[in-house]
Every structure is written in C-alpha cells, then in structure tokens.
Amino acid sequence: MSFSEIFLMRxxxxxxxxxxxxxxxxxxxxxxxxxxxxxxxIFLVFIVTVSGLFPAxxxxxxxxMYQTGPLQAMMKNILNFSTLIILLQSWGWFSxxxxxxxxxxxxxxxxxxxxxxxxxxxxxxxxxxYLGLELATIPLAALAAYDYYNxxxxxxxxxLILLAAFSSGIILFGISLIYAITGTMYFExxxxxxxxxxxxxxGLVLIFTGLSFKISLVPFHLWAADVYEGSPIAxxxxxxxxxxxSAVFILLIVLNTVFASLxxxxxxxxxxxxxxxxxxxxLFAIRQRNIKRFLAFSSIAQAGFIMLGVINNSAxxxxxxxxxxxxxxxxxxxxxxxxxxxxxxxxxESIDDYKGFYGTNPKLSLVMMLAMFSLAGIPxxxxxxxxxxxxxxxxxxxxxxxxxxxxxxxIISLYYYLLIIKTMFIEKSDTPxxxxxxxxxxxxxxxxxxxxxxxTGFTSGVFDYMVEMSDQLFSDMY
Amino acid sequence: MGSALVxxxxxxxxxxxxxxxAAIYLLFVLIGVAIFYLVLDYMFLAAVQIVVYMGGIVxxxxxxxxxxxxxSEKLQVVKPLEFIIAALVSLIGAGVAxxxxxxxxxxxxxxxxxxITVFEIxxxxxxxxxxxxxxxxxxxxxxxxxxxxxxxxxxxxxxxxES
Numbered sequence: 283m284s285f286s287e288i289f290l291m292r293x294x295x296x297x298x299x300x301x302x303x304x305x306x307x308x309x310x311x312x313x314x315x316x317x318x319x320x321x322x323x324i325f326l327v328f329i330v331t332v333s334g335l336f337p338a339x340x341x342x343x344x345x346x347m348y349q350t351g352p353l354q355a356m357m358k359n360i361l362n363f364s365t366l367i368i369l370l371q372s373w374g375w376f377s378x379x380x381x382x383x384x385x386x387x388x389x390x391x392x393x394x395x396x397x398x399x400x401x402x403x404x405x406x407x408x409x410x411x412y413l414g415l416e417l418a419t420i421p422l423a424a425l426a427a428y429d430y431y432n433x434x435x436x437x438x439x440x441x442l443i444l445l446a447a448f449s450s451g452i453i454l455f456g457i458s459l460i461y462a463i464t465g466t467m468y469f470e471x472x473x474x475x476x477x478x479x480x481x482x483x484x485g486l487v488l489i490f491t492g493l494s495f496k497i498s499l500v501p502f503h504l505w506a507a508d509v510y511e512g513s514p515i516a517x518x519x520x521x522x523x524x525x526x527x528s529a530v531f532i533l534l535i536v537l538n539t540v541f542a543s544l545x546x547x548x549x550x551x552x553x554x555x556x557x558x559x560x561x562x563x564x565l566f567a568i569r570q571r572n573i574k575r576f577l578a579f580s581s582i583a584q585a586g587f588i589m590l591g592v593i594n595n596s597a598x599x600x601x602x603x604x605x606x607x608x609x610x611x612x613x614x615x616x617x618x619x620x621x622x623x624x625x626x627x628x629x630x631e632s633i634d635d636y637k638g639f640y641g642t643n644p645k646l647s648l649v650m651m652l653a654m655f656s657l658a659g660i661p662x663x664x665x666x667x668x669x670x671x672x673x674x675x676x677x678x679x680x681x682x683x684x685x686x687x688x689x690x691x692x693i694i695s696l697y698y699y700l701l702i703i704k705t706m707f708i709e710k711s712d713t714p715x716x717x718x719x720x721x722x723x724x725x726x727x728x729x730x731x732x733x734x735x736x737x738t739g740f741t742s743g744v745f746d747y748m749v750e751m752s753d754q755l756f757s758d759m760y
Numbered sequence: 761m762g763s764a765l766v767x768x769x770x771x772x773x774x775x776x777x778x779x780x781x782a783a784i785y786l787l788f789v790l791i792g793v794a795i796f797y798l799v800l801d802y803m804f805l806a807a808v809q810i811v812v813y814m815g816g817i818v819x820x821x822x823x824x825x826x827x828x829x830x831x832s833e834k835l836q837v838v839k840p841l842e843f844i845i846a847a848l849v850s851l852i853g854a855g856v857a858x859x860x861x862x863x864x865x866x867x868x869x870x871x872x873x874x875x876i877t878v879f880e881i882x883x884x885x886x887x888x889x890x891x892x893x894x895x896x897x898x899x900x901x902x903x904x905x906x907x908x909x910x911x912x913x914x915x916x917x918x919x920x921x922e923s
C-alpha cells in the first residue's frame with residue numbers, strides 16, 4: 283500500500299477532518315456569531331459533498347479491509363448530499379436561543395455517524411462492517427435524546443439505544459456463526475467458503491434481522507414511530523433517509539457478495555418481508571394524526587418497496603435500489619423540509635393543523651404536494667420512475683404476484699398521501715397556520731429537492747449510469 | 761464448569777430485582793468468560809478480560825448504580841404473561857441455535873501455535889497489510905470520540921427554557 287492510495291478513502295478522511303475542525307472552531311465562535319458558525323459547518327459539509335463528485339477509483343486498502351469503487355462512492359455521495367440538505371433545513375430549529383450553543387455538538391455527532399456509514403459501506407471485513415454500524419448508531423441515540431427537557435425525546439433516545447444494542451447483538455451472533463463456518467472475516471473469503479449448510483443460513487438470517495432493525499422492516503419496525511415522533515425533526519429526517527439508506531446499501535453489498543451463493547434462501551425471506559412491510563406500513567399510516575408519525579409509517583412502507591429491488595440479485599436490481607434511494611431522498615427531504623419549517627415557526631406537528639395551509643402559504647404547500655406525489659409515484663415526477671424500476675426488477679425475477687400486491691399497496695399509499703394534500707388545499711380552518719417566510723438555507727434546500735425530483739425523473743442518463751456502476755459489484759472486484 | 765458458572769449467573773443477573781446484585785452477578789459471568797479464555801490458552805486475553813471487565817467496567821457499573829439510585833430500590837416485578845412470553849422466545853431461540861450448531865460438522869482447524877504472544881498481537885494490531893488491524897483500531901478511536909461527545913451532550917444539564 284503506497285501513500286497515495288490512502289486517498290481512496292478521501293470521503294472518510296475529509297469527514298474526520300471536518301469533525302475535528304468543527305470541534306475546535308466551536309470554541310472560537312462567540313454566542314453572537316453562531317449563525318456564522320452554522321454557515322461555516324455547512325460549508326465544510328459542502329466541501330466533502332463536492333469532493334465526492336470527482337471520479338472515484340476502485341481499489342482495496344489495508345489488505346482488503348476497506349474497498350471502494352464508483353458504486354460505493356455513489357452511495358456515499360447520496361448520503362453526504364442528504365446530510366447537506368438536512369443541515370440546510372435545520373437552521374429554523376438551530377436558531378432557537380437555547381439550541382444555538384449546541385450547534386457544534388449536533389454537527390459533530392451527525393458527521394461522525396456519516397463517517398461510520400462510509401466505513402460500513404466500504405467495508406470488506408466483518409469487523410469493519412460492525413464498527414461502522416456502531417459508529418453510525420451510537421451517536422444517533424444521543425441526538426434523539428437531544429431535547430432532554432422533552433420526555434418524548436428522552437424516550438426516543440432510550441428506545442433507539444436499546445434496540446441498537448439488541449440488533450447489534452443479533453448481528454454479532456450472526457457474524458460469529460459465519461466466522462465459525464468459514465474461518466475468515468473477510469467478505470471475499472467468507473463468500474467463497476459459505477457452503478449452504480443450516481448454520482450458514484442461520485448466520486444469514488441473523489445478520490439480515492439485525493440490518494432489518496435499521497431499515498425498519500416489519501416486524502422489526504416497532505421502534506420507528508416512537509423514535510421519529512420524539513426526536514428533533516432534523517434527526518427524524520436523518521433517520522428516515524440517511525440511516526435507512528446506509529443500511530439498505532450495506533445489505534445490498536453483503537447479500538450480493540458474502541451471501542451470493544445463498545440466493546435461493548434469501549429470496550423467499552425478502553419476499554415475505556416485503557408483503558408484510560408494505561401492507562402494515564400502509565395500513566398504519568392511514569391512521570396517524572401526527573405528521574412525523576405519518577411520515578415514519580410512510581417510510582416503513584417505502585422500505586418495503588425498496589426491498590423489491592434488493593430481491594433482484596443483478597446489476598439492474600442494485601441500480602434500481604440506488605436510483606430509488608436518490609429519488610426517495612429528494613422527495614422525503616422535501617416533505618420533511620416543509621414539516622420542519624412549520625414546526626420551527628409554529629411548533630405545530632399535527633395533521634389537523636395543516637388545514638387551510640394553501641391559503642396562507644401557497645409555495646410551501648406546492649412543495650409538499652410535489653413531495654407527496656413523488657412518494658406516491660405519480661407519473662411526471664421522479665418517484666414514479668423509481669417505483670417503476672423497482673417493480674420491473676422484481677418482475678424480471680418472475681415474482682408477478684409480489685408485484686401485483688405492491689401495486690395494490692401503491693394505491694392505498696396514494697390514498698393517504700392525497701389525504702394530506704386534501705387537508706392542505708381543500709379543508710378550511712378558522713385558525714390556519716399564518717403566513718411566514720422561510721429562512722434562506724431552507725429555501726435553497728427546498729429548491730434543490732424540487733429540482734432533484736423533476737430532473738432525476740426526466741434524465742434517463744442517471745439510471746443508465748447507475749446500472750453501469752452496479753456492474754462492478756458483480757464483476758471486477760469479486 | 762466455566763459454562764455452568766456463566767449460565768447460572770447470567771440468569772441470576774437478568775432476573776435479580778436489585779440492581780447492585782445484578783451487577784455483582786455479572787461479575788461472576790465475566791469471570792466465567794475469563795475461564796473460557798484460560799482453557800483455550802489465551803493467557804493475554806484472559807488477563808485483559810479480568811483487568812478491563814472486572815476491574816474497570818463492573819466497578820463503573822457499581823459506581824453509577826450507587827450514584828443514581830437508592831440501594832433499597834427494587835425493579836418492577838415482571839408481569840407473568842410477559843415473563844412467559846420472554847422465556848418462551850429465549851428458549852426457542854436457544855433451542856434453534858443449539859440444534860443447528862450441534863448438527864453442523866465443523867472443519868478441523870490445525871492449531872499450529874497455541875500460545876499467541878503479546879508481541880504478535882501488537883504487530884497485528886498496527887499492521888496495514890492483509891490480516892492487519894490498524895484501520896479498525898483507528899476507527900474505534902473516532903467511535904470513542906463520538907461516544908464521549910454523545911455522553912456529554914446527554915449528561916450536560918442546562919436550565920429549562922422559559923417557553
């Protein structure tokens with residue numbers, strides 16, 4: 283390994299640098315300069331995000347512990363970009379007087395989970411995978427309990443840390459079984475030595491279960507609604523997009539490399555999980571009256587749809603998942619952006635408060651409408667193409683009944699997404715949320731999301747590029 | 761004997777209604793694990809287990825229990841139904857895992873050097889080639905930094921906002 287090769291991990295190196303710089307810079311910005319500090323941190327995250335856009339080389343570092351390539355770089359870009367958007371949306375919440383002092387801690391913890399996700403996605407060794415997972419989880423529990431004078435926030439923190447510990451334990455047990463069979467912790471070696479014995483199936487099921495907690499697939503979803511409701515809204519959107527996305531990505535990589543030979547076993551497993559996840563997610567979403575809980579269940583249902591792409595173990599399947607995550611990021615963050623703006627301005631988080639919102643804040647309602655259409659999958663917007671490709675991926679494997687159930691569920695989801703739109707546009711209220719102007723970072727983030735929703739839907743090149751990149755997972759590296 | 765010690769005290773530790781007693785039972789569980797390492801000839805690991813876990817972590821547990829709760833305080837009694845469900849789930853889980861592991865034929869491993877020296881562990885830990893562990897070592901340091909900051913964020917009390 284030569285010195286220049288270390289720049290293969292530039293994403294993580296830059297993030298570590300950013301964390302340390304923020305840690306030190308936090309001391310030098312006084313109480314009246316917190317806004318500058320906020321912009322300074324955003325700028326650092328922006329640099330990291332832009333650095334990811336340069337062409338990425340493939341390679342192994344540290345004897346195969348760390349592996350990277352265009353696909354991993356793309357996944358990290360999506361995560362970095364979502365983090366940037368979430369931070370842009372958070373100024374409304376940060377600007378409250380008692381939060382201003384603590385911007386630094388929030389940024390540091392959020393970025394260190396991003397480092398963990400980077401190492402997790404690039405891991406070529408179960409130890410790195412596990413460490414990345416822990417680094418991506420433990421700080422989140424502290425962030426969930428960030429509003430410690432709010433008992434719901436403390437509850438969210440406790441629930442998150444207990445379930446994280448539990449799921450880590452399950453994953454560790456699975457890893458130990460795989461190690462017992464193969465005698466190696468490297469993905470590459472383990473993948474060649476897995477023989478399809480019952481023990482390796484148990485290992486697969488345990489690792490899959492542990493990751494399902496992170497992705498919040500049913501029946502491992504019970505933490506999601508409470509944690510989403512209790513956490514500060516910036517963290518809620520982070521959990522539902524970045525944290526979930528990273529777990530989906532590593533699941534894709536682990537299934538298609540280590541467990542590639544057990545494909546016959548994980549296919550039916552995912553098949554059943556998909557059906558119950560979309561159905562339960564959708565049915566519970568209809569009943570929710572709190573917008574954060576609503577989005578929690580909607581994101582559970584979306585996770586079920588994502589698994590439709592995972593079930594197809596080819597470059598096309600991987601590409602559909604990565605593409606859908608990109609689209610999902612834009613749509614979900616647009617929705618969370620609007621919710622966050624309203625919550626920071628008025629503190630209202632119930633769906634009933636949104637009545638007559640169009641009359642007072644037409645622009646924000648339009649953004650919300652686009653986001654809901656995209657999440658539901660209405661044609662001209664990117665969400666349609668995302669779902670369409672996922673359905674194609676599952677149909678290609680011959681799972682027509684599964685696709686039929688998924689399409690029926692899309693109709694149910696359309697119902698509850700339209701309910702939100704109806705509440706905002708048609709229903710009248712005596713006390714609608716008054717008109718307010720969003721701050722500049724929020725406006726920028728919403729414009730990016732709307733443009734993203736439209737552009738990724740209309741440019742076919744994006745998807746072709748992803749198929750091309752996903753090929754490397756199946757060819758040159760393994 | 762070691763596994764009997766671990767099993768009995770692990771069950772006592774999770775069923776005890778007094779926090780301090782649970783922590784002491786945990787101590788015996790950790791001693792049992794140290795015995796495992798000794799049986800396997802991992803002298804260094806056994807020593808680390810005793811020093812770090814028993815000397816450090818359990819003592820920390822006891823400190824934090826004494827600081828945060830009163831000694832006479834008892835944990836809630838588990839409802840019978842919950843107890844039965846939890847016991848069933850863990851028994852089924854243990855049964856599945858045991859039956860699968862016991863029926864699996866493991867490949868014999870050639871044990872060339874039973875004693876791994878501290879010198880070898882040290883060079884492995886800082887080697888960056890294949891089977892070297894310098895990257896996880898460094899990532900753990902980031903993890904610890906994040907965990908420390910996270911602990912401070914939760915523990916630091918400020919006065920309640922007026923609103």
